[in-house]
Amino acid sequence: MYSCVAADVKGDSDIPTMDNSALDGFAILYDDVAGKGEEPTKLKIVGSVRAGQVPSRRVSAGEAMRITTGAPIPKGADVVVPVEETREEQNTVYVYRPPRLRGDNIRRAGEDIRRGAVVLRQGDRLGPAEIALAHLAGAQKIPVFEKPVVGLLTSGDELVEPGHKLMKGKVRNVNTHIMAALLEHYRIPCRNFGIVKDNPRQIASAIRSAFGKCHVVVTSAGVSAGQYDFVKTVVEKRLKMKALFYKVRQKPGKPILFARKGNDFLFALPGNPVSTFVTFLLYVRPFVLGMAGFRALDLPREFAEASEPIGGNPRFTNFLRGRVQADNGKTVVRTTGPQESHLVTSLYGSNSLIVLPEGRLSVQPGELLEVWRWR
DSSP, rough: OOEEEOOOOSSSSSSSSSEEEEESSEOOHHHHHOOOOOOOOEEEEEEEOTTOOOSSOOOTTTTEEEEEEOOBOOOOOOOOEEEGEEETTOOOEESSSSSTTTTTTTOOOTBBBBBBBBOOTOOOEHHHHHHHHHTTOOOOOBBBBBOOOOEEEOOOOOOEETTTOOOOTTOOOHHHHHHHHHHTTTTEEEEEEEEESSHOOOOHHHHHHHHHOEEEEEEEESSSSTTTTOOHHIIISSSOOOOEEEEESSSOOOOEEEEEETEEEEEEEOHHHHHHHHHHIIHHHHHHHTTTSSSOSSSSSEEEEEOOOOEETTTSSEEEEEEEEETTEEEEEOSOOOOOOOOOTTTTOOOOOEEEETOOOOEEETOOOEEEEEE
């Protein structure tokens, strides 16, 4: 479901290639049975045709040909009567219920796919239906965009990996695992380069190593303005990458850096886990999906009624973790609890980001809010 078609796919022939039967029965002439009253119509059986065969002769007035589902319609016949509405005796068939219309139970050539018609367009998301359609159209292989490989690393002397005993002053690394889980959700391949110490030389070496194996590198932590926040300086001074933007007016996630050098792209995200999560959703996710050929990059958006008072910092655009659900025919949203950016528990139970625009301090129950669904 998470590969995109890289070039239009066209039908190489009409599908079906010929008019064919929609069911098992008899191919006959409509005029032989139309308006004949209640008495069954007697017709001579002149042969049979199965799916995959070509009829050996035409059907003339007073004649019928046995036919199976998918078999080509013989020349002369213009309707198929279901076998359940007939009775067969030796070489004769009796039709008890005439078809309503000429052409009943006939699938027309090309009604599914026309030769030369575009069945899949560049940028279409590839799933089971699209795969079936492409192969039906004659494509043996389906061209897809190459997915970028994303390298992940986080910096901090205080960090330890999950599974290690948590000593005083230490913090478990969840950020690379959050990012890896999000990439896995979208089927984007990644490599986890783990934890790097707060050391400019080691940070530069780790990023260089990651770029040797990945198209995009995403770091977390060390990108703000603290004494040990070295990432921005390393990226610009040591790695000679050009910063395309730095810092955004939002909470959480203000200190974010996006940089480029040639075909190498780097996102440096803030270190608080919720800030990492939000900025990854809003910036990294659409960027890598765009590289993979996707057209629809925005998170699905809708409006919901606040079910509780909701507040934020009016100096920023606030992205609050929320849960959208149906309630008595209405779509409502509530927050998942305290919203500080270090509280990973605020992600639990969330299925959306509540957008509180810059300049808006709070909303009251019943007021409409824009929400961006992330799951």
